[in-house]
Amino acid sequence: MQELLRIAPVIDDLGRLFTDAGHEIYLVGGSVRDALLGVLGHDLDFTTSASPDQTEALLKQFTPTTWAIGKEFGTIGALKKSDGAQWQIEVTTFRADVYRSESRKPEVAFGDSIDGDLIRRDFTVNAMAINLATKAFVDPYGGLDDLADGILRTPSTPEVSFSDDPLRMLRAARFAARLGFTVSPDVVTAMKDMAERIDIVSVERIQAELTGLLLTDEPREGIDLLVRTGLADRFLPELPALQLEVDEHARHKDVYQHSLTVLDQAIELEKARGHEPDIVNRLAALLHDIGKPATRRFEGAKVTFHHHDVVGAKLVTKRLKALSYPTHVVKSVAKLIDLHLRFHGYSDGSWSDAAVRRYVRDAGDELERLHMLTRADCTTRNRQRATRLRRAYEELEWRIDELAAQEELDALRPHLDGTQIMEVLGLKPGREVGQAYAFLLEHRTEHGPIPEDEAVEVLRAWWAERNA
Template sequence: MVGVPSLTRAQTNAMEHLLRIAPVIDELGDLFRAAGHELYLVGGSVRDALLGRLGHDLDFTTSARPDDTHELLKRFTPTTWDIGKAFGTIGALKRAEDVEWKIEVTTFRADAYDGETRKPEVAFGDSIEGDLIRRDFTVNAMAIDVRTRKFVDPYGGLQDLADGTIRTPSTPEVSFSDDPLRMLRAARFASRLGFMVAPEVVRAMTDMAERIEIVSVERIQAELNGLLLTDEPREGLNLLVETGLMDHFLPEVPALRLERDEHHRHKDVYEHSLTVLDQAIALEKARGHEPDIVNRLAALLHDVGKPPTRKFEGSKVTFHHHDVVGAKMVTKRLRALNYPSAVIKSVARLIELHLRFHGYADGAWSDSAVRRYVRDAGDELERLHILTRADCTTRNVGKATRLRRAYEELEWRIDELAGQEELAAIRPHLDGTQIMEILGIAPGREVGEAYKFLLEHRLEHGPVDDETARELLLDWWAARQ
């Protein structure tokens, strides 16, 4: 468990952050108090303050109704917005002491749910306790009175924070019935905070897993992204698989838990995939990249083609063409989850190419092989480097060392050739217009065939000058006549 403070440390963290943001909250608190309204710092802001992680986004809840809140915020800062007014939320930006604070103030809520959708019938409440009980988890159901600095924790969130436990303020059955997306959020918080999910919460997630089907795919995708982009998503992914939730929106992942045959002729594909994801995240950091959803989806899903392609051939188990099959499966699944087309295309391409290196791993890389590898990877080359390196999970130290050195050799060869040639944009020295001029032909199939011939020569032999390219083209054309 990472970063869980003791009660004393948590309280000290909170006081330090309250002092840091005092110029903002004191002024805001004075405005609301003078107007006869309560104002509390609430939810994630309190949790993060207790953990010592409070940033520049501040969440408040108030007894004031939205119109009153908006009028008060206009007196606090010239930059406000009411896009969330229907849900009781008014936003603002405030610059103080060279820091820009993003502030959201929401009226106490006492929503009701119809049980058929996760959209609440918005209702405003009258008390902070009533507002907090409708929140997702106890660690997000704490508040601090801006005026008195009184800590409000009716559901034991501080103790759960100190214990590193995810629980719900009301019963998990009521909480998840109201909003099934909270089940995915539990997995995300488990990974983000390094917390354990309480047994009764896990049971409710298991029993109510099918309720996730009333949630829009866009919201599911957003939660899945949030989980995958944490530093350690394994715990949350395991929770989603073990409770059966993953079966309802990404069934290809639990399907990786292939039964091991009696001779253990293949590794556990599910555990292997999680390890590849762990290693891809480590490589992202080591190579200086920000968290990348394409890298992480590709790492998690690179072997989804194995279950449908598994065959036993004598004493061996095979997964022929699982790269191609997997790319098609992932394309279909990510479309169903409404991922952007660019993300889908990139993830599918990486999965299709993730075995390409192994065709060369045991031998020397010729210049033509390096050119083809770079050409096929295109814009995904750096991501392919990460995925291919991460895909080595063997416990055989000698084999792991050989694979690592082989890939280092490949990257070195790519850099070496890139210094001599324009590898990132490999194309023939003659374009379509030049081909037509030299051969005296009109646009058509033959122009494309000539282009492919010159491209193949470029890949195999490297760059040539324009005159040599012209002679090659004329010789090829003469041989066709």
């Protein structure tokens, strides 16, 4: 009731406008769910008996800012300012869509009742409505009870619901994670039996749902649901492949469960270090070990995964491209996976200045994310080892800060730029200038900054030796 009172200036005026014109209008779906949970934002969804043309005409009386981008699907949008607040509104005509088996895109049909509109929605907790004229609560499919019990069910049978729109199976995982709800057994069974139906959904929509799931506060249960039901096999098979059989000698930990724990810890670090939810950080945490199944070898009494970082970077590049992730996301995730073992080469020894510079140089713009991934990747139950690793990484970060203050590590460049190199060596732009640049960058990494005149002598000596 408090939430309804908060939005009363908007819904009361909107309700009167539609009712006086002879139409029904309801607050519906996620807006009702979030109001009941006390987390309603400024995006409000409504459904109405009015046609799209009638809705558009009425909303133009309600606010000067409207748009009809979704009109062919019955949706008219509007922006309403009231009492210092700004509300984004969408009003959709009652729907009674028809689906064909080969597509999740419905043949749009408009309905004539609120109950008929609600039964076509994904879950009962999203199939509740409030009549704006009478304030009557409409809940024909038990959404309020399910919301109270923390259960995800479908208004119709899950088989019908998922056959109509297979993407709802991924939404089940996202809502389970976001709301902390349990998915009902019949829904889980239908997800297992109908997993292959997700193949008719575009990769862009699948990627959007996966991203939405990963960006929730606690995505672990939702991710695990996708693996348990076989849905992940259809679009991210490298993830369930991490369920490597642990041999009788327990020569390696459960890589899949380890990856979920790393994801949990990466999210905790993200929050602790003051970052917003970051899809690159979370994809890298979840998939950092996807190269292990291909590289697992048994060597006497132990198991090895040599070069799984390199193999994993290649696998993740191919998979994320297939899922239509933006190029910058693909490159960043691959780079983090390629570098995620770098710290362990030094964790038991001391870091030279050159090693610190090289670590920073290779990480580049991904240094902060690499800090989080490396820290999150420590899941050992051995407290002594965990403490040793944590202290070693704290020392590394301290060394990076110390050297950065002295040498501007965040902008690590060679002693001379390309123009200076060409002047000193009498070269024109070309491959040899790039080779000289790479040599000076490595010299800078290994020895630290030197005066410009000394850098010129070092460059000339290298050039003379190279051409001897």
